[in-house]
Amino acid sequence: xxxxxxxxxxxxxSAIFGYANLVxxxxxxxxxxxxxxxxxxxxxxxxxxxxxxxxxxxxxxxxDHYTFLFRKTEFLTWMTNSLIxxxxxxxxxxxxxxxxxxxxxxxRYRGVGMFGTAVFITYLVPPTLLFLPLSxxxxxxxxxxxxxxxVVTYPTFLVPFSTWLLMGYFRTIPKEIEECALVDGASRFxxxxxxxxxxxxxxxxxxxxxxxxxxxxxxxxxxxxISQSANKTAVxxxxxxxxxxxxxxxxxxxxxAVMASVPxxxxxxxxxxxxxxxxxxxxxxx
Amino acid sequence: MAVRSxxxxxxxxxxxxxxxxxxxxxxxxxxFGYGLIAPALLLxxxxxxxxxxxxxxxxxxDYWVGSPGGFVGAQNYRDILGNEVFRxxxxxxxxxxxxxxxxxxxxxxxxxxxLARNFRFxxxxxxxxxxxxxxxxxLSTLAWGWMFDSLYSVVNWTAIRVGLIDPPGPNWLGxxxxxxxxxITVNVWRGLPFFAIIVLAGLVSIPREYYExxxxxxxxxxxxxxxxxxxxxxxxxAVVILFSTIFTFSDFNIVQVLxxxxxxxxxxxxxxxxxxxGLNGGNLGQGAAISLFLFPMLAAVVFIQLRFxxxx
Numbered sequence: 396x397x398x399x400x401x402x403x404x405x406x407x408x409s410a411i412f413g414y415a416n417l418v419x420x421x422x423x424x425x426x427x428x429x430x431x432x433x434x435x436x437x438x439x440x441x442x443x444x445x446x447x448x449x450x451x452x453x454x455x456x457x458x459d460h461y462t463f464l465f466r467k468t469e470f471l472t473w474m475t476n477s478l479i480x481x482x483x484x485x486x487x488x489x490x491x492x493x494x495x496x497x498x499x500x501x502x503r504y505r506g507v508g509m510f511g512t513a514v515f516i517t518y519l520v521p522p523t524l525l526f527l528p529l530s531x532x533x534x535x536x537x538x539x540x541x542x543x544x545x546v547v548t549y550p551t552f553l554v555p556f557s558t559w560l561l562m563g564y565f566r567t568i569p570k571e572i573e574e575c576a577l578v579d580g581a582s583r584f585x586x587x588x589x590x591x592x593x594x595x596x597x598x599x600x601x602x603x604x605x606x607x608x609x610x611x612x613x614x615x616x617x618x619x620x621i622s623q624s625a626n627k628t629a630v631x632x633x634x635x636x637x638x639x640x641x642x643x644x645x646x647x648x649x650x651x652a653v654m655a656s657v658p659x660x661x662x663x664x665x666x667x668x669x670x671x672x673x674x675x676x677x678x679x680x681x
Numbered sequence: 682m683a684v685r686s687x688x689x690x691x692x693x694x695x696x697x698x699x700x701x702x703x704x705x706x707x708x709x710x711x712x713f714g715y716g717l718i719a720p721a722l723l724l725x726x727x728x729x730x731x732x733x734x735x736x737x738x739x740x741x742x743d744y745w746v747g748s749p750g751g752f753v754g755a756q757n758y759r760d761i762l763g764n765e766v767f768r769x770x771x772x773x774x775x776x777x778x779x780x781x782x783x784x785x786x787x788x789x790x791x792x793x794x795x796l797a798r799n800f801r802f803x804x805x806x807x808x809x810x811x812x813x814x815x816x817x818x819x820l821s822t823l824a825w826g827w828m829f830d831s832l833y834s835v836v837n838w839t840a841i842r843v844g845l846i847d848p849p850g851p852n853w854l855g856x857x858x859x860x861x862x863x864x865i866t867v868n869v870w871r872g873l874p875f876f877a878i879i880v881l882a883g884l885v886s887i888p889r890e891y892y893e894x895x896x897x898x899x900x901x902x903x904x905x906x907x908x909x910x911x912x913x914x915x916x917x918x919a920v921v922i923l924f925s926t927i928f929t930f931s932d933f934n935i936v937q938v939l940x941x942x943x944x945x946x947x948x949x950x951x952x953x954x955x956x957x958x959g960l961n962g963g964n965l966g967q968g969a970a971i972s973l974f975l976f977p978m979l980a981a982v983v984f985i986q987l988r989f990x991x992x993x
Binding site for chain 2: 410424427430434442443445449450490491492494498499504505510512514516517519520523527532548555558582608611615618619630631633643648651652655656660664671674
């Protein structure tokens with residue numbers, strides 16, 4: 396935001412000021428992850444020793460907490476469950492949202508404004524408002540305590556979000572291109588899939604990334620609808636099933652937290668710019 | 682596409698087959714429009730609107746897990762309003778929401794201003810700052826739980842070494858005021874990136890010329906902020922604050938993992954209390970009534986959004 400001619404000293408001063416202020420933020424943001432990682436490779440003797448320095452590993456890095464996780468717990472099952480649920484729920488939601496988003500952004504018919512508002516309102520409905528009745532709905536559907544309970548319910552928050560996000564992307568595509576295709580005799584479906592969708596790919600990738608992240612990270616429904624350990628998701632499995640009684644095994648807990656975060660972090664690092672653009676588009680557009 | 686069938690009709694062509702007529706019917710803009718929105722509407726009606734109606738019905742009945750009871754009118758509401766724990770929860774929810782949103786707004790705007798400057802490693806820093814928002818909240822909260830451990834808290838360890846507190850230091854998650862501080866800290870930690878990134882987008886969209894003009898007019902940097910940045914940032918800021926308010930107010934993950942509402946219910950929010958009463962306790966009627974208290978806040982946020990913000 397600096398404009399005009401400024402002295403060299405003022406510029407350097409301002410740069411130092413900027414960095415000095417950013418450092419605490421970056422530290423605050425990253426320290427819990429660093430601490431998670433450090434804790435997961437320490438020996439129990441060091442973890443529970445008041446005299447040791449908690450910030451780094453002193454008595455040697457060990458992988459025991461990780462081997463415990465993979466050999467003695469159902470961690471791999473939880474990861475597989477999470478993967479299946481996230482991929483399915485995201486795909487279903489994406490298919491529904493592409494159609495709905497296109498309809499709301501592009502077509503004119505009676506009630507389109509009202510439907511748009513309805514989608515927007517459901518976007519704001521917090522999952523914690525509906526988790527109790529939904530827990531009964533999944534019982535009636537015969538899906539209680541299975542991963543399908545989550546595959547079915549996750550679209551309730553993904554569809555409003557993705558529809559909203561995709562509406563913004565569809566609106567940026569020039570309408571003339573579609574009109575040309577329609578005039579040339581292409582059907583509406585052909586126009587949507589051959590002309591519009593290829594141009595909206597950044598938006599679709601964005602919606603897919605957010606869908607995957609939100610479902611992988613989801614906690615409320617996953618905790619509420621599933622009680623059997625073998626059907627749990629990674630997030631709930633680590634949070635609930637690695638604590639036996641009131642005893643917290645911090646080493647393996649943190650190893651679980653690290654491992655269950657790895658897929659999300661990998662995707663995030665790879666697609667960072669999509670996350671930033673999706674976050675801004677989803678919240679601000681419209 | 683109605684035009685096309687008219688043309689066909691006028692030309693006196695033979696009556697088209699069923700398939701063609703179906704196709705023409707489907708190609709009409711409104712039919713196609715309803716067709717595409719139908720799956721989404723079906724989902725939202727069955728799994729959002731209907732459960733919402735059920736929540737209201739539950740809250741008015743004596744409904745327990747596994748035994749649907751009869752209609753009891755406002756009995757559940759009377760019960761919870763007379764309940765000390767519930768009143769504590771209402772208080773907690775407002776304290777939690779107001780402080781957390783305020784902190785996120787102030788720190789978030791400040792962070793966004795820092796990120797808007799030109800500096801090296803901008804992309805990396807931005808990525809690092811956004812990380813808390815991306816990692817599963819329940820898992821990162823678990824790490825915070827370890828950092829606030831009653832015996833081995835790294836927070837206390839550091840504070841003792843620096844000389845801020847006397848050993849052994851407070852049991853963060855076991856003392857009322859401290860536990861609330863802890864859950865607010867984690868919520869701010871987790872929600873700050875969302876604030877900062879959206880405000881940053883708002884900042885970047887402000888045309889540079891405005892600042893140049895203000896500088897020519899002799900505005901100080903504070904003056905530029907008050908008269909240029911803030912007014913132009915207001916719409917974006919309003920949206921983020923509203924979003925953040927509803928999602929902070931309805932938070933579940935952080936409290937559930939960190940304190941489960943304790944110590945002595947001093948960190949319970951509506952969602953965690955509803956979980957405890959409705960699922961752990963099995964009293965779905967009362968649980969539903971508790972979670973429905975989230976609704977007025979949702980309604981207020983939706984109203985403000987639709988009435989004021991989307992108009993602009």
